[in-house]
Amino acid sequence: MNRKQRKIILFNKPYLVLTQFTDQQGRATLKDYINIPNIYAAGRLDRDSEGLLILTDDGKLANQLTHPKKKTSKTYWVQVEGQPNEDALQALRKGLDLKDGRTLPAKVSVIDEPAVWPRTPPIRERQSIPTTWLSITITEGRNRQVRRMTAHIGHPTLRLIRYRIGSWTIDGIENGSYSVIE
Template identity: 55%
Template sequence: MSTLYLFYKPYQVLSQFSDDKGRTTLADYIKVPNIYPAGRLDYDSEGLLLLTDEGALQARITEPKYKLPKTYWVQVEGQITDEALEKLRKGVELNDGMTRPAKAAHFQAPAWLPERPEAVQPRPGLGTSWIELTLLEGRNRQVRRMTATVGFPTLRLVRYAIGTWTLDFIKVGRYRTTEVHMPVATASVVRKPSTKNPTAKTQTRKKSS
């Protein structure tokens, strides 16, 4: 069994435990020693970040060959069209090549999703709309580049899920744990329900002094 930490990364927090520029990092929220992120989430993005001390589990989560889907809630500038969504589904040409087919749909942000500390600012008269986008790959700033390519720049980006792990029941800046069993004979990752209080291990949102 391996312990997996599901952390709701706030806006403008680095997905690492140290920074020579004095920016807010994971160390300001997570005090557990010897755990590391399984993947990254941009400084100006929010949402689910997985951490573990188990190298094999980290590889299963991050390596492209396992094709673990990642689901994003994306607030874009303007009212996104069905035509733009269809382009995202089929794949768009970026400067590092064509993207894989994706799932893309109109979306209404849930009531429990908190406001971002720094409000989004669309250009006058354009407004915003939300989409849900699920990818099977993870290039640098891929979601932002994809929506910009189809004419709807990303203003806010929240990663909701990685595989079957989600943000459900996690507050911003806090985490819960779950136990994961990795069978030797299969490449799949099987979740085991945690017997721990989902909010028992938490850190405050304020930066430590």
């Protein structure tokens, strides 16, 4: 059987890069980092978010990773303003009522600052307001969902890094680089 090998690319997307290959406004896109033909992003990652983006030529895999009914888990490292108390963290864990409906329960924990690349430009810091890093795992992928969730509990997101999708992570992939799987 002469079946073509599928391509899976794990890309550690930098801040301010669009998850598309073209942009009429001349902003940074995937083409500035990846020169592999016939691959497409399996899902999106906002321009102001960083971290793992999976690209593939396998439509079935892309659907499996992005379709809401498949419930593929995604873990984000999120730097928020302030220090959420246990009640705020429990609200995330139980699910929140956002404008587009209730979120599914999230797995949430406070983590030490992860050993990640510096962001350019850096986040805005205020001397009088500390920041906290959270690990948030969700199985949905609504538009700007994690940012809306942290804002809802009164702790706006300052930096958002997607660490994991399913069993794939950004471990060993420098920011702005990619790894070819399979």
